[in-house]
Amino acid sequence: MTTTRLKLSLNVWSRFARSLRAGLVVVLALAAPPRPAQCDEGPIFEDKLAGVLRQRCGKCHGAETQKANFALHTAAALQKGSETGPVITPGEPDQSRLYEVVATGEMPPRGETSLSAEEQQLLRDWLAGGARFRETTAPSQITQHDVLPIFWLRCTVCHGGRRSEAGLDLRTRASALKGGQGGPALVLGDPGASLLLKRIHAGEMPPKDQLTLAMVKPLESAEIETLTRWIEQGAPEAALLDDRAGQPDDPLVRPSDREFWAFRPPQHTVPLPPKPQNMGLARTPIDLFLLSRLEERGLSFAPLASPETLLRRASFDLTGLPPSPDDLALLEMQLRLLPEGGWDELWSRWVERLLASPRYGERWGRHWLDVAGYADCEGRREQHLPRPFAWKYRDYVIRSLNDDKPYDQFLIEQLAGDDLVDYRQVAVITPEIEDRLVATGFLRMSPDPTWANLTGFVPDRLEVIADSLDVLGGGVLGLTLKCARCHSHKFDPLPQRDYYRLSAVFKGAWDEHNWLKPETAGYGGALNTGLAERLLPQVNSAERREWQTRIAALDQQVAVLQQQPPGPERDEQIRRLTAGKPRDPRLFALWDNGDPSPTWIYRRGDYQNPGPFVEPGVPAVLTSPGQRFDPTPPYPGAFSTGRRLAFARWLTQPDHPLTARVMVNRVWHHHFGQGLVRTLGNFGTMGDRPSHPELLDWLSREFIDRGWSLKELHRLILNSTAWRQSSDISDLAREHDPDRRMVSRQALRRLDAEQLHDTLRLAAGELDPRPYGPADGVRIHPDGLVTTGSRRGLYAQQLRKFPVTLLDSFDLPQMNPNCLARSESLVAPQALHLLNDTGVRELARHAAERVSTVGRDDALTTLVRSFLGRSPTTEELELLRRHQAELFSAFQQQPNTTPDQAERQALQILAHALLNSAPFLYVD
């Protein structure tokens, strides 16, 4: 469908009015018991009750503010109900939500004046008396808004835009009236004569033998009833209220809601804090912010950590690996030659060196992959299906970080890379074009069971969308968006409407009514189900040519063979060649199809209970009042709504209240072990308050002003005194800063899963340094142990069902859907793994063999350096020597053991002990 047509269909929409709620009441009324006869004597709403309710509830549920989309300032508003449906049941006070919330004290909320006993009684009497109004509202009508969601849910997969079986398109009232090859689908006023209903009643539609393939379910009786009555009434249309984002007086989000710290932009000029007493300790503005607060409590920074400690900390922090023995030797030499006061300068050069390492992208890429919920398979545990091309997204992330791609651009590419390039109409797919497409893999990472027949229906798809929005909400926006899926957020000013507006932003790609199924067994031929496939063929042209050349060569070999006389040997050769054909390369990506279905708020999150129609938009509380969301196609002739690009551009405006703060806070968390806001994914009212709000704002502004450069941010932090403190706890600090919120010391941290895995292999000389490319497969042993190849842990195939045991034991997160902060557990199976695992023992043997060629003492020192990332202390060396001698003599007593063998075996045990020791596992 072209953009023009899209606009047309939107215009058609906007001419219609909304009154689904009324329709719903009718539907519910069909199922509900008959109402008691209305009493003519009961109180009238407008007489007294209206005033009481306006006074008690009007602040949040009045003309201006309508929390939970509910107001009671007029009879009509009260009758309309709230976002979850009607709130009054005439004649039945105990069934009326309004009475319930008042009687149970749920409303008015804490801090507001409750209704007095008399007022509550008045409400009760009014409800019991039939809930009479002076002003009567017209009985509601069923309109196209009640009917079209049914068509979308049950019919449009075959009678819609992608496929129009029998020429029938049921996406609009007009197209339904026009009908298909069999004539008009509807006969206005005559349900019995309407082809649509005839086919449904005959049980022919949706066709039973196609249900599983097309992943639709039959119509429910209430839905058929709604259709019947709509046609009976002449298929009325109702005009659409303008619900675009940016109404100047938004009743759901008030100006006061925007006053919360996290919803205001970071301050442009943060006044630097007063000069601390000990100015000499401050190396960067970061230190000024922290010191002034520390000094208020009679505290100061801990002493600087030693250069060796810092190098180990920084290496792990920036590259995920310990310093190499060469690095340590270089540092030692530099320190010997260091002029007085030259350490700061030298240190900043070390920081540069580490930032320039290609290992940096692997380390920080892993942090981002946690946020994205990276996995090499689709479903949850039970619906395991590999994603053969997801690794390109992993590589994209690593490369982007190594290149220090500005964070705003990084986000824009991941949220709307497909809108940045005209990938459908170019002759040559450059690596750059491919990269933009691959970036959108971010939006495809959630666990996705919809490839399987039983888990691919609309509600399953909505779960995938909800997970993906959750990743975006927690990881990028720092908001617990998912709370607003079923009702307006209980604590933050996020109305349910804004959740669905946001989901509409993504609907060009995540459309529960136009779903792309994850690839199953093969790919390259869509199943004949109306559900298209989900891999793009736009790999870069060089790769495709290479593939074509290989295929051509294989085909030719086969052709030659086929000339030969037939025989089992020839046939076997042909079979082998054919089976070995590399598959058509594809991209794991997300793209806009330019033709989204309309978005209705799903009341209580229930897809069978659609509420008001909404347009795409961003959370109102993060915009200034009246700010509109107006996406346009990203370039002429684009097959795209452009909504995601507009969203991404909005997200990366310098004045965005959350984007920079959330990322800066995450970086801080990784450098210090906890964020300035400790709830990395919740900057809302139930989240943590920043310990140093001015520092957070200052860092955010610096981050933006320095071009959203993460490496600049690392520089700022790693050169600060705060980061360079030791992790020693003074008595004073223990007392006045027990949880380290004042940053009175650095953190002592355990190596995380990948750091541990990679360091073990590195020390053993068994770390394959090759970056990028398809994942290292995993091997599942009979006892349940899962192992992988010899590259860094992040290149291991990430299967939800089979996590690599070593990584899993040390808290590799389960991606359901993602992980914002890893936990640090401490259980005996970790020790058992490091003590007894054959693979770990092999690594110890390799490590020992590497150093056994040098002299005894040098061997020990080298061993310690490679495992502990520092030189041994005198005490440690003495300890190791003593045990070495003991081990040597123990091994020598074994039969058939030469002194040389005993020496090597002893060294191997020393290596094994070192990798099991706390100084190996913990970083100061």
Next chain:
Amino acid sequence: MTAWNPHDSDSAVSRRAFGLRVSTLLPAAALCSLQGGERPVQAAGSFPVGNPLAPRLAPRPPRARAIIQLFMNGGPSQMDLFDPKPALDAHHGEAYFPKIAGEVENVKDAGALMRSPFRFAQHGDCGMWVSSALPHTARHVDQLALIRSLHTTNITHEPALYLAHSGRMISGHPSLGSWVTWGLGSENQNLPAYVVLDDPLGLPINGVENWSAGYLPANFQGTRFRSQGAAVLNLRPAQPEPEAIPLVRSRLIAALDDLHRRDRPGYEQLSARIASYELAARMQLSAGEALDLSQETAATQALYGIGTEPTDSYGRRCLIARRLVERGVRFIQLYINAQIWDNHTGLAKDMQAACDRTDLPIAGLLTDLEQRGLLDDTLVVWGGEFGRLPIAQLPADKDEQKAGRDHNKNAGVCWFAGGGVKGGVVHGTTDDLGFAAVEDRVGIPDWHATILHLLGLDHLTLAVDHGGLPERLTGVEPARVVTEILP
């Protein structure tokens, strides 16, 4: 009342003083390792002062020394298992939804009142009513203290699970098992104090957070034993080593760790890590034996339904639980995958399937514990995160044959067995339709307080200072021990 922090004072006692439980059925080798639990303590020179898992004297005499929690994730249906409602038969098919509309999650599917598809009968000397879905548990009613008036505060699985496990509806707080082992330590130093036996088919909702130690030291989190493949991986090295080597290695590791810890005073996790290595070393000696089900007779295995479907998997976990209890493990938690009790649809069939997987193994466990004299001081706790509604929840096609029941926070059922509770008692009642607990209501804090009480702990005094606040399992909620089920 002053907080009782078991780790503040020197309340550790030797296992013998605490009361050693010795099963006469234990093989000699097991006895050796049991006794080994206290022997190597000082001898090996590696036992840290203030071993966090050392057995500790409870502030008052305990009725139970160990606990097996059979957690039934999903919310088992009380009126189809233990709480018969003749009124539901009488009013079957009548509308009821409007009366409880605010309590129903899936409004769209709400149907009419629904009688139980299961038949109830009285069992045992006590005449307790149990449905036909649980024929094996029914044989043990004289040992059960049944609570029919359990209620909770949330109808969503995640918060309800957090609440049932840690007393709060959010993550980050210590679980019941962590509180208990923090309070009491363990009677076996060769195995973790708190063992989790999860289902190889998948983790329960909230995953590993269910056995988190929260802000208690990390030693007190649950240790997962795998029930697929090897229960504990890498329990011993694949290649044997000369006899002297392991000892030298452990000494060296301990010495390196000691130096490291000495230079970093104030870091509790370093002590915890040393303790975890020591535990690992001791587990090598005894865990393999403890987890080796081939040592059990065919008759015992059959008692638990091992080797037969659909009971094999859960039966194995139940039998492992008994073997762990025998060896002095304090807290054992059993899970089953994928919320099998969350019967929104197909109640008659699916709930029966859930029963079929668990009923026989649980009955086997009770029989076996009793015949070995272990039931007296082992508390077995059965229950889920909430109950279910008396009305039908209809599938999309509204086929009543396939109806289920939706979540209900107002009524649920749980039972205790052994561990010094009275058998054959029923506590609390629900209304005629089973929608809400009405008499002798037991909330989750009450349930927690009762479990702690049976173990000799006091929910009011078992407290830890966290960020300047004394935190307790039951929080600030009032909680009452259900004394009615005590003799």
